[in-house]
Amino acid sequence: MKKIIFLLSMLSFGAVNAQIDTKKDIEDIKISSLPYYSYGKGLGMTSADSLFQLNIRFRMQNRVTYFDYEEQESNYEAQIRRLRLRLDGYVGNPKFQYALQLSFSPGDVGEIEEGKNLNIIRDAVVSYNPNKNWSFLFGQTKLPGNRQRVNSSGSLQLTDRSINNAQFNIDRDFGFQANYFQQQKDQFSYNIKTAVSSGNGRNWSGKDNNVALTGKLELLPFGTFKKGGDYFEGDIQREEKPKVMLSGVLHKNFDANAARGQQGDKLYENRNLQSVFIDAIGKYNGWAGMVSYMNRTTDNPLTVGENSDGLQETRYVFAGEGMDYQLSYTFPVSHYEIIGRFSTQNVNDAIYKLNVPNQKQYSFGVTKYIWEHAFKVQAEVTYDDLSYHTGDQKNNWYVRFQIEIGI
Template sequence: MKKVILLLLFALASQTYAQVKSTGEDEFKLASLPYYNYGKGLGMTSADSLFQFNIRFRMQNRVTFYENEGEEGSYDAQIRRLRLRFDGYVGNPQFQYAIQLSFAPGDVGSIEEGKNLNIIRDASITYKPNKNWNFIFGQTKLPGNRQRVNSSGALQLTDRSINNASFNIDRDFGFQVYYLNEKKDKFSYNIKTAVSTGNGRNTTEKDTNVALTGKLELLPFGTFTKGGDYFEGDLAREKTPKLMVSGVFHQNNGSWNERGQQGKALFEARTLKNVFVDAILKYQGWSGMFSYLNRTTSNPLTTETNSEGILETSYVYAGEGNDYQLSYTFPSKWEVIGRYSRQNVNGEIYKLNVPNTKQYSLGVTKYIWEHAFKIQGEVSYDRLHFHDTSTKNNWYFRFQIEMGI
């Protein structure tokens, strides 16, 4: 019996030694391989920590039914957004990069002869010498109004407001400098500036115009949980009120596009000025947002006589608008959202029968995995007022699923 016990103890000790030896060899092998993590996307850090690579994707699949006055009811079903994002650092965590590519037809736009494809959304390099300063060079979003800087994947409703579609300043190529002074529960502020081409994404044409942007963000009660000032809905159910108020001034000197970085071509260059003011407040599941957007220019109309002797007109999309948005997120991660938007165009282009618009939207969202995986439903009603005193009433109903990592 004693011999049997001794043999069992010897076998157990041999097995333990083999496991320890094997574990040691595995640790040695793992130390020479990249380190993987599963946070926001799939990340990989080299064994010597000289580079980090993170990959993410997201897609928005939707179907929309339209009931526009004077038209037959219709629908469209599409991949609204399909994005790949890569970010990380090279050599040192202070030197970071961000790349974002888009593939959905609505993102890329139509193919036009002589025009560049809009596959590249972001391609920027950031130097972060410390926690306060960011120096950015490349193509990325300008520090504009909050909802535009907010990722389209972090919206409560299926898309941004009609005012964001008309007046935002979008992406551009240039230099940006941020000074961030953020504290968890104390008054905080951020200053963000940019000098850019003013021509928008993926331009390769020589030009003389330049755009200047400045933004101030104030957080009276400190920072939001998990960066909640830049995602919609109070998913974190803030235990104390959190508020961000921001203001932006942007001037695009000598723009040739109707909306600065975007839109149809103008016949003459114009200097465009944008002013944005917005606020977001969150507390215990409630989220309220307000925004004011404005674009002005000295003369919005540009004209040219074509080869047939006909005078053609193009115009700067000038005007102003307000957005009001309120939502409540239940502990079950169901959310109800309401939004009212008012948009008035410049008087000169209103005379061209470009309408003033009021939009009313109601949405329901179920968050399965925060904003990365959610199901959304929305109904919106648009009332259009034209200069000739006519009106038009349009409806749309939309179902959308967003998924990403």
Template structure:
């Protein structure tokens, strides 16, 4: 923990040494690669007469209806507001000091109100100090620099949701300090280095803890940056005129984690230390887009034991294992897009022995972009194969239509 305090001291020391810059030296567009959001506009903006305060307001919502059939069960449908988000960002006093706030209101975002647990309205609340185009420092709660699909906004996805591996192995939002060094060029080799020291408890955690999470990420762009920040949204909507490639790798260690998925999941009976490795590749050219991802979470002893509410001996586990995602798409000049994705997930042996299944998932989708990712209609058909240690297999599928609109 002493190292964490030293980092905090350095962080605020940098802020204290900040100088006042001329407005002409600063790009106030908040479409930063250090902020995990998709936006090709600036939302609804207000700037004070003396230019010492700026506020941008954005919103988005996803409405969906799903028909599903699970093996051994009757078909059913689900209709819901999947996401409803309100975002504020801007600067105060000096354009180098940025802030971002994002709130969520949909039931699936907030979750059920449970006694003794905090409500999950706040998704992001962070202060960003950007001294120049290369460096940025973030203090507060926001996404960790994890795998590509998770860092992308859920509003920038081609299919209606992230993959099964993102649901189980991703790094979620956390409270802490992040430091980024960005060396980006339009048509030349580029790279980004991103680091974070965070609580490891996930969003909206209160109370004391003994654990800490460490994250480091390296991004390589051999042919230069994507058009319109295209590394931060799925599909080649920009129809890249030259091939663009991003390769990235993230290493994450959560020491004495209390939740089964680090920043997400169920409360463990005993704390566990685990490591995660996340690798991504993205390629875009002339309407084609391909993405491949590898994710894992590993620990020596995933099973934890304790006493449940009824006084009986009980157990639960860290969700450990590994998975691969493969995704391919093409955007037609008419702004229709076809997408295919294949995911495979294998749980750690100790979990498989407890009859937690290994899973294959197949998805195809058709999307019509009315106003890029901010206004689109998505359809998706997904089929799941669940294979159990007992030899049983279950097949589930769903068909979904989703509308998204935002500014």
């Protein structure tokens, strides 16, 4: 009898242990199925089996601006200039990546116009990166254009890009891109970037025959910048050795139907456009300097047709050229920065005679970096000098305060 009781006790103990082990196994299974979280540039989540990764980022720019323009009553504007949500990561394999960026502020989306698509989508692109040297992209994203345009608007020293970038840049487009990178920390480096795109800009859904070709060469004679500093403004990383990037871009947009190629009012006749961009940026010990040249040319910038009222109207390609010069210094302890920029813009003679002005712009700004470019406070004063074909002169200026924050 004692043997039977002992045997039953052992069986009961084993059953309890088996139950405990089963519960533990269940908990282990649950934990192993949860995603892994990371915190760096945004909030990252990686599946337990590493088959997908999602990184979430946002940023916003809140600003208030006081304007004093000739022949206009002084006024102010308070707005959310930019509100962006960015998702990126990979699916299946880290070599296959994606990036999605949406915009929600009125200044980003623009007014809803009949017959035009809503401009919420900024980026929607898939990339294949077989190794550290090659990258292939398909979808809608920024073309490899001028340096300041390829910079994120959140990585600017002043509150906005220059007047030349506003008129001559080639912005975003849908198509294929192929990039080759040859980068070394302290040795001569270079990048080659190419694109074949629709030429119609972002969120285009119509049928057309035009196409755009873009090629860009970047040279880094003293090696790469700290943390990719060739694509954010200001020497907030304080380069210990001089760093320089020189770049050149040639862009051709065949049978373009908009005034600025990928952007602007619709033309009455299609035009072949050519753009050239030449940039140089240097950084050392808190100092940062930039100079850039931009132009857009076409055989005949004027197109003539009838507007909705049946009246003859001229619409034009914004052709011309411009130069930007920018210099800044970031103080080492306080992380305050002072910035100055001077821009000149000269339009094509044919549209100058339509009283489109040549322009000079002077900007001075102060930035306080709280957390690099992700959290900063900016103040800027800008003065514009406009010269018209009629001989008229106009002088406009504005003062702006802006806070940028994001992850």
